Amino acid sequence: MSSSEGERGPEGLETSSSATRPAVSSATRSADGPGPQAARPSKLGGILSLLASELRTLFRRRRTWAMLGALALIPILIAVAIRIAGDSPSGRGPAFLDRITQNGLFVGVTAIIVAIPLFLPLTIGVVAGDSIAGEASHGTLRYLLIAPAGRIRLLVVKYLAAAAFCAAATLTVVVVGTLIGWALFPIGPVTLLSGTEVSVGEGLLRFLMIAAYVTVSLLGLSAIGLFLSTLTTVPVGSMAATAIVAVVAQILGALPQLEWLHPWLFTRYWLDFADLLREPPVWDSFADNAVLQAGYIVVFGLLAAARFVTKDVLS
Amino acid sequence: MGDPGGLGVSAESADSAGLAIETHGLTKRFRSQLAVDGLDLAVPHGAVFGFLGPNGSGKTTTIRMLLGLVAATAGEARVLGAGMPRHVDSVLPRVGALVEGPAFSPYLSGAANLARFDAADRWAPSRTRAARVADALEQVGLAHVAQKKVHAYSLGMKQRLGLANALLMPRELLVLDEPTNGLDPQGTREVRSLIRSLARDGTTVFVSSHLLAEVEQVCSHVGVMSAGRLVAQGTLDEFRDAGEARALVRTPDADAARRVLQGLGMHVDGSISAGRVADDGGVSRPADASADVVVTATLETTPPEAVVAALVADGVRVRGFEVERASLEQRFVELTGEGFDVVQ
Incomplete structure (x- = not known):
């Protein structure tokens, strides 16, 4: 009865709007669709393309740059404070602090020592803790999964993006520290812990090695954050939990009564990069740290996969 | 259900x-x-x-x-x-x-x-x-x-x-x-x-x-x-x-119509006086015409044309005939019950 009346409107519109449409459908239809005839795309290619997109998303986000900016403030504040207040008495404050006035290159190392206990874990907590929970809270998780991103593939890509952020964060501190030190203090050959002097170039290389060490140190925490992120659809929860885990691990590591536990804490080697400042560099602690972090990546990666693969996505 | x-x-x-x-x-x-x-x-x-x-x-x-x-x-x-x-x-x-x-x-x-x-x-x-x-x-x-x-x-x-x-x-x-x-x-x-x-x-x-x-x-x-x-x-x-299809017969001979419809195996479920409505149509009718009544019955499998033929054959004065089908909405409500926002 009413249908003839209702029909007329849309029909009229159809003719007018169809003028713009066919171009699209014919263009997209000619693209090689995922029918049985299309060649199966490679798994690696799929991961790389999604990773590239994920990195673009991460580094296009204002929050990421705000965190990197906050990290950059640490060496800047240290350098400016020392420049204004003058040298600190030897032996007080963080390691290498008393060296800065003689050699500005030490600003970066000093800043990273300051950033390791709290600032770096906080920012890693935000990125890793947000990885899955953030997508879930935006509802974009379901659209990524029906794209289909593949659950394991998405986890791997999210983890690699978090790892990339770890590297970006430590590099920010070291590079900004070196630059500001260069600007405000005299620069010269670096005296290593073993007493040997190495050139500025060699010194900078050592500082980059320290950045690599600290990046590796943070990979275990990133895996914990990824796992926590699969447990909830409230990103603040998993972000805070990740940061808290890092702090708690350091507190436990400071209690001599828990000596038996210390070898298992992912924070155990966090500050043990001094060996890289010997001549020749001693890689033992780097290797021990890498093995420990790898253990955390395997355990929490598997936990995250087990949880995520079977998870009902209702967000 | x-x-x-x-x-x-x-x-x-x-x-x-x-x-x-x-x-x-x-x-x-x-x-x-x-x-x-x-x-x-x-x-x-x-x-x-x-x-x-x-x-x-x-x-x-x-x-x-x-x-x-x-x-x-x-x-x-x-x-x-x-x-x-x-x-x-x-x-x-x-x-x-x-x-x-x-x-x-x-x-x-x-x-x-x-x-x-x-x-x-x-x-x-x-x-x-x-x-x-x-x-x-x-x-x-x-x-x-x-x-x-x-x-x-x-x-x-x-x-x-x-x-x-x-x-x-x-x-x-x-x-x-x-x-x-x-x-x-x-x-x-x-x-x-x-x-x-x-x-x-x-x-x-x-x-x-x-x-x-x-x-x-x-x-x-x-x-x-x-x-x-x-x-x-x-x-x-x-x-x-x-959905239930219903036949609506407008006739002055309501009783005869009911008999015919029941004879066809249809279930007569109501009749409404329609006299006033007919008058509104402005059609001049014989003075002796009794008031129209709309008799409704479930159509079931009987073809509508057979119903009209049977009515006419029995001398029922058919003044209007309509087959009414349930709208989608009625069907929907039939199936899912009342009390929700059908149109939101």
């Missing part, structure tokens, strides 16, 4: 090869609540299938199971011929979907959001990505805001962007959950014509909705959910026909 299809419309007996979506005993239980209960869906290839049901009847949970987002507690689901969720990787690239409203990263532009979802599809060639994103945005009328961040989009614009996402690649099946939610009448009509044009190209469209007028205008098939069960499914015509 009866078994699926038990209320008149039977599931199509099409062979599985012709089905784009097929489920058997699909069930989902969330802790104590049975969200979807033994669903046997059959959506033929090329159909525009309207998936109806009141809020909370299990439509979205069903869609989530079809797309592999949620694991079924029991039963199986086949989409485009392959079991879900095992074949998610090969099936979903051929499926475009809008699930429970659009969702985007608010800090990215519309185009960047689409590119991001497209990059997650391994089958989508990155070479053509920018062009396909631009085409899809054009198709839903968002080309002019492509570079705007999504947090500045209105609900209707997000809905359009969600549709654009479903159209990034040529699809064999589109699953659209409430596609017109939040759209203005103009947008609603565009979506309708979009669905029609996609269906013309051979795409199977599975639309969930509670807007019945919507469904009536675009769908070839319907399925109705109620409290987690599929209470009816079939073609739109079958569905309408399954």
Whole structure:
């Protein structure tokens, strides 16, 4: 009865709007669709393309740059404070602090020592803790999964993006520290812990090695954050939990009564990069740290996969 | 409530090869609540299938199971011929979907959001990505805001962007959950014509909705959910026909008419005096004419023309005859009960 009346409107519109449409459908239809005839795309290619997109998303986000900016403030504040207040008495404050006035290159190392206990874990907590929970809270998780991103593939890509952020964060501190030190203090050959002097170039290389060490140190925490992120659809929860885990691990590591536990804490080697400042560099602690972090990546990666693969996505 | 299809419309007996979506005993239980209960869906290839049901009847949970987002507690689901969720990787690239409203990263532009979802599809060639994103945005009328961040989009614009996402690649099946939610009448009509044009190209469209007028205008098939069960499914015509058809006879000879109708095996369920209404027609009638009465009876299987012939043969003065079919809405309410927002 009413249908003839209702029909007329849309029909009229159809003719007018169809003028713009066919171009699209014919263009997209000619693209090689995922029918049985299309060649199966490679798994690696799929991961790389999604990773590239994920990195673009991460580094296009204002929050990421705000965190990197906050990290950059640490060496800047240290350098400016020392420049204004003058040298600190030897032996007080963080390691290498008393060296800065003689050699500005030490600003970066000093800043990273300051950033390791709290600032770096906080920012890693935000990125890793947000990885899955953030997508879930935006509802974009379901659209990524029906794209289909593949659950394991998405986890791997999210983890690699978090790892990339770890590297970006430590590099920010070291590079900004070196630059500001260069600007405000005299620069010269670096005296290593073993007493040997190495050139500025060699010194900078050592500082980059320290950045690599600290990046590796943070990979275990990133895996914990990824796992926590699969447990909830409230990103603040998993972000805070990740940061808290890092702090708690350091507190436990400071209690001599828990000596038996210390070898298992992912924070155990966090500050043990001094060996890289010997001549020749001693890689033992780097290797021990890498093995420990790898253990955390395997355990929490598997936990995250087990949880995520079977998870009902209702967000 | 009866078994699926038990209320008149039977599931199509099409062979599985012709089905784009097929489920058997699909069930989902969330802790104590049975969200979807033994669903046997059959959506033929090329159909525009309207998936109806009141809020909370299990439509979205069903869609989530079809797309592999949620694991079924029991039963199986086949989409485009392959079991879900095992074949998610090969099936979903051929499926475009809008699930429970659009969702985007608010800090990215519309185009960047689409590119991001497209990059997650391994089958989508990155070479053509920018062009396909631009085409899809054009198709839903968002080309002019492509570079705007999504947090500045209105609900209707997000809905359009969600549709654009479903159209990034040529699809064999589109699953659209409430596609017109939040759209203005103009947008609603565009979506309708979009669905029609996609269906013309051979795409199977599975639309969930509670807007019945919507469904009536675009769908070839319907399925109705109620409290987690599929209470009816079939073609739109079958569905309408399954509703009670009633014959309305306007006559001054009410008693004779009743006798004839009962003689035909019809169930006479009422008669209303229609005299005044007839007078309003301005038709001059003989002074001795008794007042018209409208006698109503269920038509069942008797052809309407046979009813008229029988009435006339028995000398009943038939002054008006009408066959009234239940509207989709009446059928819907019959199947799912009253007391929910049919039109939201």
